[in-house]
Amino acid sequence: MGRLEGKVAFVTAAGGAIAGATARLFASEGAAVACVDIIEENVKKTASDIEAAGGKAIAIVCDVTDEEAVKAAIDETVSAFGRLNVVFNAAAYTDPLLPLHELDVDLWRKTFDVNITGMFIVTKYAIPHMKEAGSGSFINISSIYGARAAKKRPAYCSSKGAVRMLSKSVAVDYAEDNIRANSILPGPIETPRLLVANKNMDDVINRHRPHLPAARLGQPEEIAKTAVFLASDESSFMSGNDCFVDGAYNAI
């Protein structure tokens, strides 16, 4: 029996690397998965991969900043699978690298809109369904940059710090409803996203070298495995935590 047998999960950014790997692993552990992303082709691919492997999935094209669209996506998930138990909140804007004084306020707002306001909206509409189900687990993707600043990422770092506090607030407010919320803070994970600011993956490793004692990048599946634990009842007394999955980046 899978570790998530009988659970229904809503996974944002499921067309991307980390959330795509998580959606696939959730399904292989027995969850029915609503795969959510703004890019139709990618989110359909994740859902069809899951179905091809014998799992249950639906693909939903939805912008997490659009309140009506999110409400409809959560309703669609509950109509398709009967309930909602787990939310993996991973949608993030790929902001340009700029020092704060060169950052346009619209880019600042866009980063916050996707990275934190979108998470708030998804959480708001998921909670009533988790209450109805009698329990729930939110897994919110922050970043090592939510704990340590990086050069030229003022909006991203600030928004990822906010993810940690949103998670703790949800953990505190809904503990009596048996609803848990934890953040994952990934270190550098080998995904195409890293190539926006670097020529290749060796460049990424060299740039991060002082903080990478293992001298390697993480893999999307290593975040997905942590998410399975947080989604499952194995982590039933764990809530409001910052879970660093970073190869000791934060320890140095």
Ligand SMILES: NC(=O)c1ccc[n+]([C@@H]2O[C@H](COP(=O)([O-])OP(=O)(O)OC[C@H]3O[C@@H](n4cnc5c(N)ncnc54)[C@H](O)[C@@H]3O)[C@@H](O)[C@H]2O)c1
């Ligand atoms: N890759 C890393 O090294 C790393 C490190 C720390 C944290 N993270 C975080 O992990 C998460 C996933 O990152 P990834 O590397 O898999 O990136 P990715 O670019 O592969 O995936 C991001 C996905 O988010 C989707 N998305 C963007 N805006 C959206 C919106 N408004 N509504 C719905 N979907 C939207 C994109 O279409 C894309 O599919 C992000 O929150 C990122 O900040 C990544």
